[in-house]
Amino acid sequence: MPRPVIHWFRRDLRLTDNTALHHAAQSAPQIIPVYILSDWQQHHGWTGPNRQQFLCGCLESLAKNLTTLGSRLILRSGSAEVELERLLRETDAEALYFNRDYDPFGRAMEARVQALCTRLGIACHAYQDSVLHEPGEVLTGSAQPYRVFTPYSKNWLNLPKPAPQGRTATLGPAAAEKIKSLPLPTLAHWQLPACTADIPTPGERAARDRLKRFIDTGILHGYAQQRNLPAGQTTSLLSQDLRFGLLSIREIYQRCRASTTAAQTSIDTYIKELAWREFYFAILWHYPHVFQQEFAPDWQGLPWPGTESEFQRWATGTTGFPIVDAGMRQLLATGLMHNRLRMITAMFLTKDLHCDWRLGESHFMRHLVDGENASNNGGWQWSAGTGADAAPYFRIQNPWLQSVRFDPEGVYIKQWVPELKSVPAELLHKPPAPGLPLTKGYPLPMVDHHEERDRCLAIFAKHKAERR
Ligand SMILES: Cc1cc2nc3c(=O)[nH]c(=O)nc-3n(C[C@H](O)[C@H](O)[C@H](O)COP(=O)(O)OP(=O)(O)OC[C@H]3O[C@@H](n4cnc5c(N)ncnc54)[C@H](O)[C@@H]3O)c2cc1C
Numbered sequence: 295m296p297r298p299v300i301h302w303f304r305r306d307l308r309l310t311d312n313t314a315l316h317h318a319a320q321s322a323p324q325i326i327p328v329y330i331l332s333d334w335q336q337h338h339g340w341t342g343p344n345r346q347q348f349l350c351g352c353l354e355s356l357a358k359n360l361t362t363l364g365s366r367l368i369l370r371s372g373s374a375e376v377e378l379e380r381l382l383r384e385t386d387a388e389a390l391y392f393n394r395d396y397d398p399f400g401r402a403m404e405a406r407v408q409a410l411c412t413r414l415g416i417a418c419h420a421y422q423d424s425v426l427h428e429p430g431e432v433l434t435g436s437a438q439p440y441r442v443f444t445p446y447s448k449n450w451l452n453l454p455k456p457a458p459q460g461r462t463a464t465l466g467p468a469a470a471e472k473i474k475s476l477p478l479p480t481l482a483h484w485q486l487p488a489c490t491a492d493i494p495t496p497g498e499r500a501a502r503d504r505l506k507r508f509i510d511t512g513i514l515h516g517y518a519q520q521r522n523l524p525a526g527q528t529t530s531l532l533s534q535d536l537r538f539g540l541l542s543i544r545e546i547y548q549r550c551r552a553s554t555t556a557a558q559t560s561i562d563t564y565i566k567e568l569a570w571r572e573f574y575f576a577i578l579w580h581y582p583h584v585f586q587q588e589f590a591p592d593w594q595g596l597p598w599p600g601t602e603s604e605f606q607r608w609a610t611g612t613t614g615f616p617i618v619d620a621g622m623r624q625l626l627a628t629g630l631m632h633n634r635l636r637m638i639t640a641m642f643l644t645k646d647l648h649c650d651w652r653l654g655e656s657h658f659m660r661h662l663v664d665g666e667n668a669s670n671n672g673g674w675q676w677s678a679g680t681g682a683d684a685a686p687y688f689r690i691q692n693p694w695l696q697s698v699r700f701d702p703e704g705v706y707i708k709q710w711v712p713e714l715k716s717v718p719a720e721l722l723h724k725p726p727a728p729g730l731p732l733t734k735g736y737p738l739p740m741v742d743h744h745e746e747r748d749r750c751l752a753i754f755a756k757h758k759a760e761r762r
Contacts, residue, residue, distance in 0.1 A: 296322060305393070322388070323466045326368060328367070328370065341660060344661055345664075348496045352497055364467065365467075369478065371479075382416055385469065441577075447573065492627060524701060533664035570672075596680065604649060617693055632706075641677045641685075704722045704723075714736060
């Protein structure tokens, strides 16, 4: 009697164009799909209810989609290697299939799972799936990793792209009833409080609808011109779908390239953004120290004298800088934030309040539905001026000028800071007269940008001089 194989779902919660699942389905008459829930409880410095709620919804949708194929998602909780060993024994599976994950935690877990399979004498098949090009594939002429985006992206863009493979249609019979599965998780599994944010609809179907809307309703067409404007939908809003693998990167790439209605410059600009995602995966892969330390050795040990109360005003969107507060409140309300705002708020925390970028990094990770270790770390180090290809430390964005440039009518600000609704737009982009708040109850700007800019330059310059 042929033995089943196991497909271990990780950050690939879909049936369409799922590389490992596709190969598993071709290799055996029965596939046992499994997802292993993490078993931390209550407090996790790097995650919170928003992303976990989205995950719960994605698992529910995946389980339903598997049921329509006559299969059954097996849910377990705990350490992957322990649970997979149990399941491999219980099912007498002959092989394990999964898609690779590129962050240090995913990599370490894969190494343990590979070792487990070797010990059990079971074939272990790991595939490239969540990226168009793996970190080791895009290297300089001397086979070194890139440290700068532009040459990386040129190389990345020139490489032939893998094609999508369609939807897996048969997985064979469901696992026998004696193979136990946990019920679908809720936030109670992690003892987390309720998710109060208005997060995107989870699941493969919703993600496919978002992709269609992005390509078919003119958003992709206008992307090159509009993408920096935070009011309305100007970007794809697909980051959480890439984070959880609800869509395949190959399909996104192929469908954007094939669009006959979108402007070519917009398609090219969009695809370059996808390269940023893989650039940061590669940075984290080759330089895992960035999780703890500044990427650039010059800036390691830089002091960050900002205080806890300053950090709290930033985190709660009460800095008195309307554009900064709008971004921080969008994050709290939706678990997402427009990229331009991520840059503005991150620079404000690090350059105007002098708070450690690691505090902002973990705050974002706790709230973001699309929280992605590599992109978030890359974005924070870029904004702090300490990262790979970062904004040079002396190029400090002025939040007032960013505000008038990217939200001139104040539409975005007024959406997220409703108490400013009746304030004329031109007043939202400059400090109010001393002692005169923009409106009753709205705080005065907590700092003077020009003074803090000088202070920041002095801190960086002193550190640089001391390291010489
Ligand atoms: C401080 C900071 C923190 C960030 N944290 C995250 C994070 O945790 N997760 C995350 O996915 N992105 C992060 N980004 C990148 C970017 O802000 C989001 O990917 C983007 O806002 C998601 O919206 P979208 O899907 O509409 O993007 P689009 O503009 O439609 O871009 C398409 C896709 O390209 C990728 N992408 C775009 N810009 C970047 C970028 N600068 N770096 C890496 N990938 C990019 C994303 O996968 C995105 O979905 C961060 C940026 C900054 C400055």
